[in-house]
Amino acid sequence: MNKSACIDVQELSVKRGKSLVLDQLSFQLEAGKIIGLLGPSGSGKSTLLRSIVGNQIITSGAVTVLDQPAGSKSLRRKVGYMTQAASVYDDLTVRQNITYFAKILGLSTDEVNRVIQGTDLSEQASRLVIDLSGGQRNRVSLAIALLGNPEIVILDEPTVGLDPVLRADLWDLFARLASTGICLVVSSHVMDEAMRCDQILLLREGKILAQLSPFELMERTGATDPEGAFLKLIDSGTSDPQSDAPSVPVSVPRHRAAVEESK
């Protein structure tokens, strides 16, 4: 895999009707890390992920994925995408759903079995999706996104509505995936999940508040929890017009001394 950025976004803007959903975003993401896209509902997370997949009509700017423009034909086997609503067929079984998408990708039954096991769905494999719980449905959608070992995996709120145990299991799975060197982007509106990521991209009202590691987030804001850190970033962000520039620390550490940043 390319050692340089696997996803490169330059001055990306998306307008929907008259409202500006994404406002001049620029950032680069590296492979081999869990990248968390965090922000409240309506901050533009899904629109940004759709832009990376190439399903979004963009107003201006450029999105480059593995050195190709986003949405290029050659990327369609390399990008696994899980939409926010579980995009699966209710009236098919788990296995039939996954098998269909595997056939579209030209993959074998072995690969179907692999993702079913990887997402812990073996017991539900022959059940209809409509009879599954919300969390199980989500995992079917996730299994499809993992078909064929894509180099880029984009997951839009994969842990929403899951119980804590399942959520922890999924984050362990994400860590394993990222360690294989793929480029993994996971969105969430639950700030606590920031701590499970290697790098965080904080989005608010279509702008990037910060791109940093969880350690840096806590260190720079001096907050005791990610929720508080996010609030502090917003506070300082609104008072400082420069703050939407990516990877620029938005606030200086308060009472805590800026100890050496070990990584």
Place this chain on the structure above:
Amino acid sequence: MMRRTLATASRVLNQVRHDPRTIALMLVVPSLLIGLIAWIFTDTPAFQRIGPSMIALFPFVVMFLVTSIATLRERRSGTLERLLSLPLAKGEFIFGYALAFTLIAILQTLIATSFAVWVCGLEISGSFWLLFAVAALDALLGISLGLMASAFARTEFQVVQFMPALVIPQFLLAGIILPRDQLPSVLESIGDWLPLSHAIDALSDVAAGTTDSATGISMLVIVAWIAVALLVGSLTLRRRTA
């Protein structure tokens, strides 16, 4: 190309298979309605004229409804967005659906025609192969118009309203209620261009055993409508959306 089209068709058939009530309704209702019409016209020769029109009508109406709702569900559930981000061509998606629903339509026609002939005493003088060819074209016409309609609807409520809007005028002007040459001239010429008129003409020709070049032209007109509707429908399947 072929593999992904067949995978899509078998996926659609699998979905239908899990819905036995829909299967029963699709396969039984046309026969029941044909039976009702035969009963209404027991003591008149009218059933011999109207019966074939009914055999032409069902594949069109049923497949229009089924396709418009199925593709609307694909659009709304996000499965279409997911499929189009994969290496699936729009044509493979459309022909997958067309293949699955045409097979169901042929089965439906087989049952409805058998019922009309063996139980209701309808006489089919022409070729049964031709009858099924016309019925398959009718089904494809319903599928292609349904695909198009789904693009202009946001909800299931809206999409079912396209049925009366697009289907009933064609039914009224097709010459079943009043022969087309007795309609006011403007309506007659509109009726002469509508695809359902040609579907009914062609099926009536087959039933009466009077197939000639006009039957062939009718089938070509239907094919032309299918081509246009599929083209418009495929333009509405967009990889990138706002």
